[in-house]
Amino acid sequence: MNVHVLLCTMGFQLFMTTGIMMFSSLFGGSMMLKPGDKKFQHFFLEICAVLFGLVGTVFALGNMSTSVHSLSGFACVILSIITCLVGPTVYTRDPEKLFGLFNRKSHRNIAIPTFMLILLSVSLHSGYVKDSHVLIFTIAYHFFAAEGILSMSHINGWSTPIRKSHRRYAHVFLQTCTVLCALIGMLTLSVTTITASRTLHGLSGLLTLVLTAAVWVLGPFLMSRLNLM
Template identity: 50%
Template sequence: MHYANKVCDLECGKKPVCVHEFVGPVKIVLVESTAVDYQRKIWGSAAFTLATMLMGATVFAVFLFTLSFKLPLFVNLHVVLCTMGFHLFTTTGILMFSSLFGGSMHLTPDDRKVQHTILEIFGFLIGWAGILLMIEYQELTVHALTGFIGAILAVLSSVIGPTVYLTGPKKFGLFKKNAHRVFVIPTFILLTVCFVLGLMKASFIKWTPIKHLHYILIAFTVLYSAVTLVSIILRAMYGT
């Protein structure tokens, strides 16, 4: 077998595409990512890592609050289940679609869809369990309205989502995929607003050991939610 017709001479990163051709019984062409693509992947992966860390810090703070039992038991369960379902599982499920996310980096596209579906189903069921615990006692507040409307949209999104996988790349399937995204974005925004309003509750603010800690957690929530929304938009535009 002959040597490669072209090897990297440290100039390939400056060119649009770096191609290596190996000539033998079978011609093999390797197309490498450019330096720009590699930098984009680095920054994208860093953004996902940061989002995961911020989400973990925020969710863990809420879990610690529930362990202090400052609220009635059923309210604590509501907080834990809704936070776990509508933020920990669903956000991770959305990020799981990207190859830049650490949890899905080595998975095939089909496996990413499976992981996404599993996480979203668990998130949907656990989140709705948390809502049903409070539905009899919940007052009509912005927190309650955004959470309930977001959960209703989550139902519609969850109904459409599995059919996208079953119909495949057909035209009707593409329509369902777009419809799924149309419901996902407002659902995620409403549930994020609901979560932020929960962080602004007087009982949580009084519990925090550091003054204005809730503002820091709100900033964390906005940042990791923004990264998640950008990942949805980029996937819709470029399939990444």
């Protein structure tokens, strides 16, 4: 089951999302690429997403149930395959003509609910309150912390047109959200289970929270010393 979580997370949270953003002119990873290179990167990353998702699903078949998590995850894999099959036809037809336009819109309209099913599957992976920390920590570290770090880069897509002072404000705000979400997640975990800190997962998570809080406290001092404030 742990292999299933790892593979599906890499496939749908890493490869698929990055592949989608490859066509955005404000995405840092594709800003310097030529249109042809963006198409190749998009195709390659989405193929990786489908392959990782398929293998992850195979590992989970033995323990698959009729839960919302399982059904939405399975539907996500099916739609991903369909999207991947429709995608290449966009480049083989004139996008201005009827059939090419239909392929392009179909590709997008299938991809959007696929991504929504990913979020649904991750969010509703369990009906137990003690597992809600997974969602909270995912939002904290995979969204707020990651975007907070990228906000200081001048080649990061959404922060490129922002002034330096506004990047600092965004960085502080996003990192504050990281700490708050992490604290809420740890509080939820400590209230519902006592043995979490005895495992490698629990100890590494607790250490991550301590380091996150330390970096947040030391952040203003370090930024002033580096002339970033």
